Amino acid sequence: MKVLVTVKRVIDPYVKVRVKSDGTGVETANVKMAMNPFCEIAMEQAVRMKEAGVVTEIVAVSIGVQQCQETLRTAMAMGADRGILVETGTVDMQPLAVAKLLKAIIDKEQPKLVIMGKQAIDDDANQTGQMVSALLGWPQSAFTSAITVNGDTADVTREIDGGLEKLTIKLPAVVTTDLRLNEPRYVTLPNIMKAKKKPLEVLKPEVLGVDITPRLKTLKIEEPPKRSAGVKVADVKELVAKLRNEARVI
Amino acid sequence: MSVLVIAEHDGKQLKPGTTNTVTAAAKIGGDITVLVVGQQCADAAQAAAKIAGVKKVLLADAPQYAGAVAENIAVLVLTIADQYTHILAPATGFGKNFMPRVAAALDVQQISEISAVISADTFVRPIYAGNALATVQSSDKIKVITVRATGFDAAAEDGNAAVENLAAGPDTGLSTFNGQELSKSDRPELTAARIIVSGGRGMGSGENFKMLEELADKLGAAVGASRAAVDSGFVPNDYQVGQTGKIVAPELYIAVGISGAIQHLAGMKDSKVIIAINKDPEAPIFAVADYWLEADLFKAVPELTQQL
Numbered sequence: 001m002k003v004l005v006t007v008k009r010v011i012d013p014y015v016k017v018r019v020k021s022d023g024t025g026v027e028t029a030n031v032k033m034a035m036n037p038f039c040e041i042a043m044e045q046a047v048r049m050k051e052a053g054v055v056t057e058i059v060a061v062s063i064g065v066q067q068c069q070e071t072l073r074t075a076m077a078m079g080a081d082r083g084i085l086v087e088t089g090t091v092d093m094q095p096l097a098v099a100k101l102l103k104a105i106i107d108k109e110q111p112k113l114v115i116m117g118k119q120a121i122d123d124d125a126n127q128t129g130q131m132v133s134a135l136l137g138w139p140q141s142a143f144t145s146a147i148t149v150n151g152d153t154a155d156v157t158r159e160i161d162g163g164l165e166k167l168t169i170k171l172p173a174v175v176t177t178d179l180r181l182n183e184p185r186y187v188t189l190p191n192i193m194k195a196k197k198k199p200l201e202v203l204k205p206e207v208l209g210v211d212i213t214p215r216l217k218t219l220k221i222e223e224p225p226k227r228s229a230g231v232k233v234a235d236v237k238e239l240v241a242k243l244r245n246e247a248r249v250i
Numbered sequence: 251m252s253v254l255v256i257a258e259h260d261g262k263q264l265k266p267g268t269t270n271t272v273t274a275a276a277k278i279g280g281d282i283t284v285l286v287v288g289q290q291c292a293d294a295a296q297a298a299a300k301i302a303g304v305k306k307v308l309l310a311d312a313p314q315y316a317g318a319v320a321e322n323i324a325v326l327v328l329t330i331a332d333q334y335t336h337i338l339a340p341a342t343g344f345g346k347n348f349m350p351r352v353a354a355a356l357d358v359q360q361i362s363e364i365s366a367v368i369s370a371d372t373f374v375r376p377i378y379a380g381n382a383l384a385t386v387q388s389s390d391k392i393k394v395i396t397v398r399a400t401g402f403d404a405a406a407e408d409g410n411a412a413v414e415n416l417a418a419g420p421d422t423g424l425s426t427f428n429g430q431e432l433s434k435s436d437r438p439e440l441t442a443a444r445i446i447v448s449g450g451r452g453m454g455s456g457e458n459f460k461m462l463e464e465l466a467d468k469l470g471a472a473v474g475a476s477r478a479a480v481d482s483g484f485v486p487n488d489y490q491v492g493q494t495g496k497i498v499a500p501e502l503y504i505a506v507g508i509s510g511a512i513q514h515l516a517g518m519k520d521s522k523v524i525i526a527i528n529k530d531p532e533a534p535i536f537a538v539a540d541y542w543l544e545a546d547l548f549k550a551v552p553e554l555t556q557q558l
Binding site: 240 | 265317319320321324342343344346347348349350351352353354355357358359360361362363372376377378379380381382383384385386387388389390422423424425426427428429430431432433441445469477480481486487488493494496501502512513519522523524525536537538539540541542543544545550553554557558
């Protein structure tokens, strides 16, 4: 079966994010970018399913600036067979518009399974997978920690606030990944070289007939209030005294 | 204006977060209706009727809502969505699961995890793991919003709203609920606890978490963990505090053997008082701690338990 995986280009999760002083956003100039960690887990899952003989083709899709091609090359080095970039330039892409673009591509590609990260670590929206699923009228498994495909259904385990939940979903479906689904592999140099030769299609949103105008206007971006510097205590006795007499929380 | 709040509950009681979401609704203004949807959840509807400021409670009780399957809940909400200007749910595993489906079907851009209400169309939400706060204005006709409970106080529970039955929506049949494996504990829930004791990779093993449980029991606290501790298999996933786990803001947060990765700080840095115990003097957790003790946790934790 064919699987479609989405990959988002974000600020590297290990980079300290700095808010611009004019309040318009965060600093992205000369900042290291990377594939969103949850999208890496999605890619890894697709590759493992292909290695297990369940999946025959993996199509990776990214949406955003031209440099997302690098993210797609990483996906192809991990094991995607080809890539599709919807180039949206500098437009502030919000989940609803992204979901509509993905639906248009899914209508064309007809995958049996769509695997997406549960959230991107930049806007922390945690929406797009569920939205794609709703627009398609498909079942969803959000925050997935295990998946087994059985013909036209899949048994999934989801991480919920109280523990775990098990569902059987009909295919085609959208699955979003949680941290415990797998541990993504590192890409190897030979695979990076091979990925350069894999097909990468670039599309414009107009071709897909989707209006990507943002619905949310960002009025300002600011730094959160800072915590005041703390106090080092010498031992447990002093700690207990501070908690009792100063903080008064116990 | 009229606001619909979708309650999170376990059939009998409301889950923490629901009453905070009602407070957010009250800040928006207008009449507040609470929807309680589930299987055998009449008691939860009665609990919702007691939340101060709620005008009406709608109860949709049917087998297809067992396990709060996202597809079926979203379809139900859509049957009444056009009666409201705002639709709110807590930004928990429950709300995050179905709300984007509601938003997409309404052709609305959801506003995720708001931490403050500026006006009926303008909200503040944390982005980049809480390292930045975005103020956003929505141009959509219906605002679909998830609410970060720690940004709002819990509403009082001295109300007396009427409970009405709402006809169940269809069973979409898209997925089958096969059950849940819930962690059983007599300790408070993480998101409702006044005190939280959390352990990280420094704990070394799941066995060593017993030490934290003893401390927690002495304090009446909940036990949490960093992602590293969960990924290492020390404790189950529902212990995780952080950007993609639970967001907590207790009165006292005790971080033990936690280095303080950005994604962990995102989940707990709004706690009133933070104490950190770590043997590494360079641990980033010390930067957000009110009190920090540079010590071997295996000595310090039992000593702390003993002295309390």
